[in-house]
Amino acid sequence: MRYEKFYIQKMPTTTAGGQSVEYDLKETVSAFRWWCMSLPFAAGGEVKKLPTNEWPGDDGVEEYCPIDGLPLSAYDIELQFGFRWRGSNGPYGINNRMGEAQAALDTFREYLTGRDGTGVWLMFYSEWNGIGRQKVRLVSISNEPEYIKTQQGEVLVCKVKLKVTDPRTRVFPDWVHNKLSAESRAPIQVAGESENGSEIEQQ
Secondary structure: OEOOOEEEEEOOEEOOOOOEEOOOOEEHHHHHOEEEEEOOOOOOOOEOOOOEEOOOOOOOOEEOOOOOOOOEOOEEEEEEEEEEOOOOOOOOOHHHHHHHHHHHHHHHHHHHHOOOOOOOOEEEEEOOOOOEEEEEEEEEEOOOOEEEEEOOEEEEEEEEEEEEOOOOOOOEEEOOOOEEEOOOOOOOOOOOOOOOOOOOEOO
16 A cells, blocks of 8 residues: 655745745655644534624624635644654664654754744645645654554554644645645656655555
């Protein structure tokens, strides 16, 4: 079974001199060795609280609704990312494989928090459910990863919570320019047709 990839990209930033800086598109397995195990099909359909008046002498409530549509609230989503060791005798030795996972998690965390200098706001796109969003930031990474055994080996699982501050705009991959875009609707590449395919199978 083919692993459905999860792509992330930092949103462009502007330097003090007014120049726009764009960042590379990253696939979480090849870039960080963490693959997305689950992503909820979050529609982001909760409406913001509207201004109201409750007149004492009238039934019900009077609500003021925008004529161009109801505004949606930001929302949080929780993803699960898994880390699989390359082998029992990896670069950190058989007795310190947790150190190998921690090093990979540190790199991933530095990217998500923007402490690597790439900014805080990101876009993401999931091949599995076709969901893509922009203006997303990290909320938390679980402090207690779960250690599980599967038929394909041992896996360390972390929960990552993200806040989606733009609940309406859809993001798609733009393979021509190798980036995520709110304007492109290019078809997804089929397994085996891309030179950067992943060897990790989806659980």
